[in-house]
Amino acid sequence: MNGNIMEHGIGNGTAVAPGGVSARSFGAERVWLVDDNERFRLLLANLLEGEGFECERQFANPREALAALARENSPDIILLDIQMGEYNGLDAIRPFKAAARDTHVMMLTTFAPPEARERAFREGASDFLLKSWELPEIVSHMRQAMEFGTVAGLLTAFLTSGISVKETPKTAAPKPAVVAPRLTIAERWIAYLRGLRKLAPSSARETV
Numbered sequence: 308m309n310g311n312i313m314e315h316g317i318g319n320g321t322a323v324a325p326g327g328v329s330a331r332s333f334g335a336e337r338v339w340l341v342d343d344n345e346r347f348r349l350l351l352a353n354l355l356e357g358e359g360f361e362c363e364r365q366f367a368n369p370r371e372a373l374a375a376l377a378r379e380n381s382p383d384i385i386l387l388d389i390q391m392g393e394y395n396g397l398d399a400i401r402p403f404k405a406a407a408r409d410t411h412v413m414m415l416t417t418f419a420p421p422e423a424r425e426r427a428f429r430e431g432a433s434d435f436l437l438k439s440w441e442l443p444e445i446v447s448h449m450r451q452a453m454e455f456g457t458v459a460g461l462l463t464a465f466l467t468s469g470i471s472v473k474e475t476p477k478t479a480a481p482k483p484a485v486v487a488p489r490l491t492i493a494e495r496w497i498a499y500l501r502g503l504r505k506l507a508p509s510s511a512r513e514t515v
Contacts, residue, residue, distance in 0.1 A: 311439050335361040336453055337382040341372045341399075342415070343391040347438075351386070351415075358446045360384075368392070369399035373406060381407030384449055386436075389416040389423060397423065400430035411452045415445070 352362035366372040389396040411433040424435045433452040
């Protein structure tokens with residue numbers, strides 16, 4: 308599917324996963340959406356269900372979602388906006404993780420200043436996504452979080468930030484840092500992590 312998620316209209320009825328089977332029929336990952344834009348929530352839920360996720364609940368602010376966590380089974384993923392009127396999604400990450408330790412809290416917002424992304428990871432977010440991304444990229448990050456946890460988001464964020472860890476020898480003239488193409492580096496790391504999981508004993512994988 309081409310174009311970012313803001314370019315798609317909202318369909319009617321239940322979205323259908325590939326093969327014509329609703330996401331709710333085969334134990335898909337359960338997702339909660341926390342965003343004060345109702346139209347965007349409906350759009351995103353429709354699109355994600357078409358990709359095989361179960362968008363179980365929607366909330367206009369973190370307070371409502373935290374109240375629901377106290378009563379209901381926690382989801383696999385919470386997609387959380389940052390600016391929601393009087394609420395700041397960054398303030399809700401730690402309470403969400405305290406109430407639902409195994410849930411992946413993933414920021415999904417319009418703007419990504421470096422300080423917001425750094426704070427999100429410090430508070431316990433699994434990844435930091437942008438609403439301007441195309442749907443396949445958002446879906447890929449969600450599935451990577453389910454497979455690898457926070458490490459996938461941290462690696463991708465670091466490798467796409469333009470930060471170079473290569474030190475220039477003291478005796479050599481300074482050279483400009485060279486950053487490989489974004490997707491190439493990120494995909495190589497994800498492939499490397501998958502290779503490690505295949506080589507590890509099953510008992511070790513269960514403890515990760």
